[in-house]
Amino acid sequence: MKESEQQHIFNTWLSQYKALLFKVVRAYAFTEFDRDDLFQEITIQVWHSIPKFRHESAASTWLYRVSLNTAMRWSMKEKKHSDGRESIEGLPSAHPLLLQEQATHNDEKLAWLYAEIALLSEIERSLTLLLLDGFSYKEMADMVGLTETNIGVKIHRIKKHLTTQSKKYEYHGV
Amino acid sequence: MEFEDLKKIWDTQNNEPMYAINETALHQRIHKHKNKTKLVANMNEIGIMIIATVTGGILVWDVIFDNNSMYALVGGLAFFLITLFVFFSRRNRKKNEHRFDQSMLGELDHAITNAGYIVTFARTFMWWFLLPASIFAYPNMVLHDAPWYRWVIVTGGFILSFLVVRWELNRIHLPRKKKLESLRDKLIGDREFS
Numbered sequence: 001m002k003e004s005e006q007q008h009i010f011n012t013w014l015s016q017y018k019a020l021l022f023k024v025v026r027a028y029a030f031t032e033f034d035r036d037d038l039f040q041e042i043t044i045q046v047w048h049s050i051p052k053f054r055h056e057s058a059a060s061t062w063l064y065r066v067s068l069n070t071a072m073r074w075s076m077k078e079k080k081h082s083d084g085r086e087s088i089e090g091l092p093s094a095h096p097l098l099l100q101e102q103a104t105h106n107d108e109k110l111a112w113l114y115a116e117i118a119l120l121s122e123i124e125r126s127l128t129l130l131l132l133d134g135f136s137y138k139e140m141a142d143m144v145g146l147t148e149t150n151i152g153v154k155i156h157r158i159k160k161h162l163t164t165q166s167k168k169y170e171y172h173g174v
Numbered sequence: 175m176e177f178e179d180l181k182k183i184w185d186t187q188n189n190e191p192m193y194a195i196n197e198t199a200l201h202q203r204i205h206k207h208k209n210k211t212k213l214v215a216n217m218n219e220i221g222i223m224i225i226a227t228v229t230g231g232i233l234v235w236d237v238i239f240d241n242n243s244m245y246a247l248v249g250g251l252a253f254f255l256i257t258l259f260v261f262f263s264r265r266n267r268k269k270n271e272h273r274f275d276q277s278m279l280g281e282l283d284h285a286i287t288n289a290g291y292i293v294t295f296a297r298t299f300m301w302w303f304l305l306p307a308s309i310f311a312y313p314n315m316v317l318h319d320a321p322w323y324r325w326v327i328v329t330g331g332f333i334l335s336f337l338v339v340r341w342e343l344n345r346i347h348l349p350r351k352k353k354l355e356s357l358r359d360k361l362i363g364d365r366e367f368s
Contacts, residue, residue, distance in 0.1 A: 014195070022192045035193075040203055047204055052276070069278045073285070076353050098200050099193040109183045123361050126278070132184040145279025146362065159177050166175035 001051045009050050014043070017063050021046075023133075024064075025099070027117050027125050028071040036097050038074050045070040057142070061135075065143045068126040075122050116165050120158070127151070128158050218295065219264045222303065226256040233310060243317065249310025256302060267291055282358045289351035296343040304332055 014021075021042055029038040049066045053059070117128050130140050137155070141148045230253030237247045267288075274284040311328050314320075 014197075018195065019188055019191055023187070026192060040200070043200060044204055065276070065278060069281050072278075072357060073354075076357055096196055096199045098196050098203070100196065101193055102191060107183075107186055110186055113180060113183050121360060122357065132181055134181075143277060144361065145275065145277030145282075150362075162180055163175065163177055166180060170175060 006047070006050045009053075010047055013046065013059060013063060017060055020060060020063055020133075021067055022099075023129055024067040024071050026114055027129055028075050028122075030118065032097065032099075032101075035099055038071060039098050041074050042067045042070045061139060061143060064130065064133075064135075068129065068143075072122040072126060112169055116162060120161075124154065124158055127154055128162070131155055131158065216264070218292075219260050222299065223257050223260050226253040226260070226303070229307075230254040230257065243314065245310055245313040245317070249306055249314075252306030252309060256306065259298075259302065263291075263295070279358070279361060282354060282361065286351060286354045286358060289347065289354055293343065293347045293351055296339050296347055300336055300339050304336060308332060 021039065024042065025035050025039050029035040045066050046063060049062070053062055117125055120128060126144070127140065130143065135143070137148045137151050140155075141151045144151065230250045233246045233250030233253065237243060237250065270287070271284070274280040274287075311332075315324060315328065
């Protein structure tokens, strides 16, 4: 594959599916610097994945798989930063940041949902994102590499957990 | 709230992107990373092959044109064998890269196999690089009645190489492999919510 072709696909994917990448970043990284770092890591992996994309699935499915896999491994590698980096939040970075939060995007319920997702394990977070974005069990099973039954069991627990937590959230009148 | 309500909350973010991307900075970083990746890719294997071939070549050259030391010849041939071993291991590794499926589990299995390969490579290096090097170095020092400081330097070099590789193995490669395996266990496992 020519580099210009790869660059074209990358730009198209980035413009069409950036919302998908942002969801993964927000679910796995919790400070400005971590989000920046994870976003960079994901985009690099997406770039490298382009020649391997065989059009057997939709581009969105492919991007979800690449970005979730990257996020899970980044999360495993960067766990130590989840405490340490909080303290340097707000300090000027040596490099310009890749992501700038949109001031208009401030939904309290969505923030609560992300906070609940953040409490799940890396694997459960991945499945929750796929579930909320409407992927079928079959698609999830293909993407994750587990059986549909196994996915079903996990999804059942996640749904039950999230609805229980949402009732508590509503009860406290927020 | 029912799950459908949660989905509605989730879908609100589709209408308006959460972040703006600094595209210039992003492209600069990807470009930088691409060059770096090309440079460091497979550095271990290629580095060892170059070092072993050059060292083996020097030793065999020495045997042919300078002296007839059997130790140098054995040492030289051992270094060529190392080059061949690394070459075939590398070829085998590359050949097996496509046997993993493209699911998240498949990618994890691939990463675990690669991490395992690095662990084996580091362990092999400790014996199969240092051993032939010492086969040549020590008898040669005995033959040439080397001064005491040369013994200290050569022995120190071997010990240092051994310790550095062992440190890298225990502090970086093995923990990384264990973490990947634990992530795989989590992916397959049936954990209850705590």
